[in-house]
Amino acid sequence: MASSPVSSGSASDSVPCGKKDLVHLNRIARKPPVDIEFQDLIYSIPDSKAKGGWRQLLKSINGTFRSGELTAIMGPSGAGKSTLLNILAGYVTAGVKGSIKVNKKPRQTKIFNRLSSYIMQEDLVQPRLSIRESMVVAANLKLGSNISQNDKLAVVDEVIRLLGLEKCNNTRTEHLSGGQRKRLAVALELVNNPPVIFLDEPTTGLDNVAIKQCMELLQRITKQGRTVICTIHQPPASLFQNFDQVYIMANGYCVFNGSPAQLVPFMLLANCVCPSTSTPADFIIELIQSNPENINILQNQIQNGKCNLRDKIESKSVTQHSNEMYEICQDTTRSGITRDDITFPTSFWTQFLVLSSRMFLQMSRNKSMLYIQFFHHLFSGLLIGGIFFGTGDSASQTMSVFKFCILINVFVMYTYVMSPVLVFPMEVHLLKREYFNRWFGLKAYFCATTVVNIPLLVLNLLMFCIIVYTLSYQPLEWHRFFWFFTVSLASAICSQGLGLAIGASFEILNGSVVAPHILAILLAFAVYGMGYGAAIEPFMKVMMSTSYMRYGLVGVTSSIFNKRKPMQCDDYYCHYRNPELLMTEMGMPNSNPQLQFWYLLVSLVVYRVIAYLALKYRMTSELRNKIVHYAAKIVKQKET
Template sequence: MTEEVPATRYDLPLKQLNRIAKRPPVDIEFQDLVYSVRDSYTGTGWRQLLKSINGKFRSGELTAIMGPSGAGKSTLLNILAGYVTAGVKGMIKINDRPRQMKQFNKISAYIMQEDMIQPRLTVEESMMFAARLKLGPEIGQSAKEEVVLEVIQLLGLEKCYKTRSEFLSGGQRRRLAVALELVNNPPVIFLDEPTTGLDNVAIKQCIELLKKITKLDRTVICTIHQPPASLFQNFDQVYVLAKGNCVYNGSPEKLVPFLAQANFPCPSTYTPADYVIEIIQSHPESINLMTSIIQNGKTNMMIRKEEMLSTMGQEIVEIATVATSKDNSNPDQADIIFPLSVWGQLIILLSRTYLQMLRHRSVMLIQIIHHLCSGLLIGGIFFKLGNDASQTMAIFKYIISVNVFFMYTYVMVPVLVFPIEVKLMKREYFNRWYSLKAYYMAFTIASLPLMILCSIMFLVIVYFLTNQPLDLDRFLWFSALSIVVGLTSQGLGYFIGSIFSITNGSVVGSSALAPLLALACYGMGYRAAIEPVMKVIISFSYLRFGVVGLSTALFKNRELMNCPEDIVYCHYKNPEALLKDMGMLEEDYKIQFYIILAYLVLFRVLAYCSLKYRLTSELRNTIVFYAAKIVRQKE
């Protein structure tokens, strides 16, 4: 892409994109929408958050869902976007046909309140990665660059084109979040509180941006608490909620006459948006009255604005006609498959991840220093003890130290980092940028090179400083067992990080490691006299197999060790005597390796399943809903 971006903007937004990614206009209608959740305060009974509300949001219009805190704004937006499906009753229609979630997910975008933007990428890079993922291989690179350029110009991001996301202002981050979703020209865009945290200038720019997006029959729906007076009239439709009821549905211009009809005339010193919220909060009885007048949303006091295509030029008319062609007006026919295959997604995600990792040099440096210092520390503690027959038990402690290093290092890092990655990925995954399989493989593969390099550096240091046998096969198995323990620990960390937040995960992670370590050392010195029940229990600790594997890799089939001249008798001069006392003589380090490998696969699969459960709100909410329903029936 060229370095310099022209300052001029298109009069018609997404002109080039509508040629490349044609999208039909979409109207969203909902009838008798009811949503109930189990009362979290009492633990019994159900509480209705939405109470049989109705409404229709049309293409080419900017709709604001308003209301006081707790009115049900975000709940309604989540339901319309498909983010929440369980516990919902009523009908949702897309272009007068029942909504099919798989198709609808493909033609809609949900921009959540928190601006979770991929770090360490410039605006240009973020947009190009989004274009590569969302537009597919059939569209050439130059065409994707033109689309990105057009969207950048539309949103006024030219000045920060080469700026990395962590250095963007709040308003620029919000615009970038919108720009990323415009790349594939979705007919429907949902935004949850897009003006939160912005100053008045940024709010004005945000609302004007949303108005621009509606010019080519895009349906834009956002929640907003109380818009500034100067911008209230910019909305085409206002949908006001109060305690789960619709108390107004129509044009901003009609709100004042409506309030007068409800015997709440708006004073000239008030803005209608502020006044209706004040009435709802100070006069609870007004809710039922206004709900009755507006028929809970069935009545739409909307002023239909005439299309002004005649003033926009013949070329604009032609583009708009193509974009809204009735031949493709059925969104049910939309392609529900990702534009790229899983492998294509994987390659793009890996390139993005490696670019971010290379720019996050402090983390790489910390990991290298950590492995280097830990290797020197452990190597220094057990310096040149590897062939000393009088220090055989110290060598066994050295083996445990190596296992503990790999366990704690590779469990705690994912526990602390993975929840942040999940937050970043959540928006992209829900908006169908890529499949969870591609993301999970990319995230897993991306960490391998640095992990393996650092591990080998650590193992070389601790192996040769402690004077272990100079046997290549023995060293390779010692390294393979150690690295697979680290990878298994990493999988356990992903599993914990995919379920818990950073705070809870750090507690759970450290708590889970203590019993694993205790079981790894249980019965050492009992020979084979371990209770059958405990044999089963200790097999749940993959670290046990790591200790046994490293011990047998170092001590089995080995020549007699050197006994110092000043010591009369070395009991473990033959290292297999130690293995016999530890009950490991019959064990095979290759079998231990395969068992740890099985744990590695298990933890990775569990992490993937828990992540899918956490991200797939439909599945999660369905399970919770039916579980609560069963409890209610028993009551």
């Protein structure tokens, strides 16, 4: 079990090559070996230019991927490698025809999701956490509460040693090299001992040394009895023979299926002689790219994957695998396990607590974000307070105070909408990997995100409100300041919910364009009718009620002017000496901040629900795919 040292900053770190058994992991999270078989697999997407309105990306392909083997899905760009991987992993199901079997039995998606992990091409890991901290979080989420904390920590140490990460155990993820990040991404998914691991282009962005290390890592994982399936464009010649099985695709067909050593003899049978100056992998890809007719020849020769040209190997019988899988299925149905238990190993509250603690830790370490938010509220408060300095107790400045209320709401709106619009899309990319691999439920994540952000929001906004309220000489009455701050806080949380909804729906570029347009409309509805008194059209009243900014503006204004005695006039004539006159002319007669606060609470809930649904839609790729396919079918039926 000797291991070579691993530095924390180089992509060419050495990795221990000795075999290491996962004693603790295999004891507390035993899973059966899994063989995956697919037959006549077809995948189509809507395409108006294609014949019949559908374009086939996979064309009746076949294959079997066995446990204890490292399988590479290869082929040129556009061959269908990632599409096949997505379908086998269960990431895509809409538009798929054919059969997928697990240990000779039809795949049950809910159970299979518990037995597999999908490591996507982008090696995204949570920032501002050390390797060990990231692993402990993964263990707490992916291993059930029936496993003791000591056992979870033993598993974490075991996996870290297996992947050669012990020397950079306490290194933050943002300081890891490319190879180390790849290994950490694998380690995080290995915590719950999945028997099937899917990897999409695991060698992308790595140099030759790091690619070799990555392949050695996958080989060690495979030797633990797992089914490891990865897509790879063109591996270096020195690593091609390290695969146990190679599945080569071209234009949606299978053109080779078997052991790497069988590739050259197979091409000879098809009258294709591999030159001594070319590697077999490079030659077959050049062959199918140079002449499309070669694709038909090769796929007919291999019967589109039905033939498997394998070296003789000794492996556990599929029948025994099938029996173990059957026992697990029976145990699941007999033990009264609910649908949520099948999907997630931990309860909602456990997920919420673990995610909240992780988010608090990440936020406390994000010093630049904390400083930016603090000084933004401080300088903005001093600026706005300085502009309206001393206006609050003068009857001649009543209209200026009203403008002050508008500016407060505009500040709150743009500050708390734009922050999640610019930041949350990056978190969505991190969330996608963890959520698809069933670390936690979306409800727990969304609740944790909401709760974690509120304390900092309250502190910064309280500082801002104290500064602007005192500098502008507003009435020093506790109940007025309380409602001034409370309404502003409710508006801020509403704005944050709207920002989350936009951030969950769009990428940063599109969201930064959409958000100002939405805010402009809400602001226009908020100030519509100012000066009309009660003469506002019924239709516009309905439209104004859709703007939470309207409730925020009325609430802040009424907190300052509601039931206020006539103000002192230091000029010849002060038209709005009685603030009630201003409130009436601005279309806010007899208003009070308490009622506006309740309206804001309703808006707050609505925006949070919209944000959650948008995030759910974004995470559930199958929902989007099914909507597209159903819509395409409806359009096609109408055309015919």
